Amino acid sequence: MSNVTTRFFHTGSATDPIRLRDGGEMEEVTLAYETWGELNEDRSNAILLFHALSGSHHAAGFNPDIEAINGIWQPELHEGWWSDMIGPGLALDTNRYFIICANYLGGCYGSSGPASLDPETGKPWGSRFPHVTAADQVEIQARLLDDFGIGKLVAVIGPSVGGLLALAFATRFPHRVANVVSIASGYKTTVLNRLVLFEQILAIENDPNFNGGDYYEGAPPLYGLALARMISHKTFVHLDAIERRARQDVVQPDDVLAWYRVRDQFQSYMLHQGKKFVKRFDANTYLRINDMWSRFDGAQEGDAGSPEDLFARVKDAGQKWLVFSIDSDFCFYPEEQTELVTHLEKAKVDVMHITVHSDKGHDSFLLEPNLYTPHIAWVLGRA
Numbered sequence: 001m002s003n004v005t006t007r008f009f010h011t012g013s014a015t016d017p018i019r020l021r022d023g024g025e026m027e028e029v030t031l032a033y034e035t036w037g038e039l040n041e042d043r044s045n046a047i048l049l050f051h052a053l054s055g056s057h058h059a060a061g062f063n064p065d066i067e068a069i070n071g072i073w074q075p076e077l078h079e080g081w082w083s084d085m086i087g088p089g090l091a092l093d094t095n096r097y098f099i100i101c102a103n104y105l106g107g108c109y110g111s112s113g114p115a116s117l118d119p120e121t122g123k124p125w126g127s128r129f130p131h132v133t134a135a136d137q138v139e140i141q142a143r144l145l146d147d148f149g150i151g152k153l154v155a156v157i158g159p160s161v162g163g164l165l166a167l168a169f170a171t172r173f174p175h176r177v178a179n180v181v182s183i184a185s186g187y188k189t190t191v192l193n194r195l196v197l198f199e200q201i202l203a204i205e206n207d208p209n210f211n212g213g214d215y216y217e218g219a220p221p222l223y224g225l226a227l228a229r230m231i232s233h234k235t236f237v238h239l240d241a242i243e244r245r246a247r248q249d250v251v252q253p254d255d256v257l258a259w260y261r262v263r264d265q266f267q268s269y270m271l272h273q274g275k276k277f278v279k280r281f282d283a284n285t286y287l288r289i290n291d292m293w294s295r296f297d298g299a300q301e302g303d304a305g306s307p308e309d310l311f312a313r314v315k316d317a318g319q320k321w322l323v324f325s326i327d328s329d330f331c332f333y334p335e336e337q338t339e340l341v342t343h344l345e346k347a348k349v350d351v352m353h354i355t356v357h358s359d360k361g362h363d364s365f366l367l368e369p370n371l372y373t374p375h376i377a378w379v380l381g382r383a
């Protein structure tokens with residue numbers, strides 16, 4: 001895949017502000033996004049991809065212009081997170097499809113977010129950046145599709161938190177999408193997941209530099225954000241995988257996070273993940289997306305009275321679903337993922353459920369896309 005560059009979509013105005021479901025209002029919203037492939041003449045070959053928690057719009061190829069939050073070059077930012085999935089002849093075949101991926105609202109990779117400048121003050125939004133729900137996210141991205149003149153999508157695809165957004169899009173705009181691919185995601189965030197996310201909120205908000213979210217003129221809450229990542233990372237990678245991945249030869253014994261000196265390769269590995277993460281991510285963005293994820297309930301996001309009501313509209317629209325669950329997932333537990341399948345089956349929606357057997361855990365979709373490509377290619381091929 002050749003170089004790609006970030007594009008920007010602007011929407012909203014003083015007379016037509018973006019109204020968010022929690023009451024927030026924004027006069028102008030910017031979405032950073034990338035596209036791959038060509039939109040055909042009747043605009044009928046588009047696929048909308050939703051990225052996960054800390055991902056960006058840069059899903060494939062090499063993008064030289066993604067700026068990390070601290071302005072330091074981060075290799076993992078410039079390489080697409082799904083380059084093995086998107087490209088000529090790949091599952092998301094750019095010879096056939098036009099793929100779009102946007103950095104979600106509240107993000108820190110170019111879309112409007114807490115670290116971006118409030119047009120009214122010329123200063124970073126910080127604590128004043130509004131809370132954004134999954135429904136808000138897909139309403140904004142539907143505007144991006146309108147701007148392209150795209151009516152109905154071939155598919156929406158989302159892994160992890162992106163899978164929640166794919167569900168929200170498919171149920172809020174049931175007639176605007178033919179196929180839905182949900183990967184390692186679910187229907188409703190469980191109490192356990194909300195508690196894990198709550199610990200991450202506490203880690204960030206109790207950082208001495210947090211300053212209520214208004215830290216951009218001083219030292220950022222790196223300790224809290226690193227700790228939040230360390231809490232979450234254990235859910236992204238299968239616990240056995242951590243033992244395999246934590247190498248002895250790169251232990252950094254003098255490495256400390258605040259006051260703590262690592263004692264073994266496992267602590268050193270986890271500390272490294274935290275320290276690596278804070279170079280590319282913003283704490284306020286983490287809190288906004290964490291909040292969106294924590295409160296996710298498919299029926300609520302779709303303004304439906306029940307899952308039955310919600311999926312009845314999916315059935316009526318004739319959507320086809322492909323749901324992947326990962327048997328070693330500690331982030332979206334398999335039972336969370338199968339709950340989605342159960343609702344779809346009860347509504348008699350055309351759904352194919354694939355359980356991926358992987359020793360990698362939740363991030364299997366990042367590390368071994370080859371386990372997913374044949375099924376996705378088949379589903380899209382029948383479109």
Ligand SMILES: CC(=O)SCCNC(=O)CCNC(=O)[C@H](O)C(C)(C)COP(=O)(O)OP(=O)(O)OC[C@H]1O[C@@H](n2cnc3c(N)ncnc32)[C@H](O)[C@@H]1OP(=O)(O)O
Pocket residue numbers: 051052053054055056076081159160162236237245246247248250251252264265266268269270272276363366367
């Ligand atoms: C769909 C989306 O939008 S998601 C896109 C978001 N992108 C990501 O999440 C990418 C970041 N990756 C991850 O978070 C996931 O861990 C994975 C599973 C995708 C792989 O992460 P990686 O960090 O690439 O691999 P891994 O978890 O094995 O860690 C390897 C790193 O740990 C280091 N390491 C290994 N053992 C130790 C140790 N004992 N002490 C210190 N460092 C260690 C390695 O040197 C390596 O360092 P590097 O990352 O600087 O090269």
Ligand SMILES: N[C@@H](CCO)C(=O)O
Pocket residue numbers: 052053054055160161236363
């Ligand atoms: N590890 C990936 C997937 C988590 O959902 C991320 O940080 O976005």
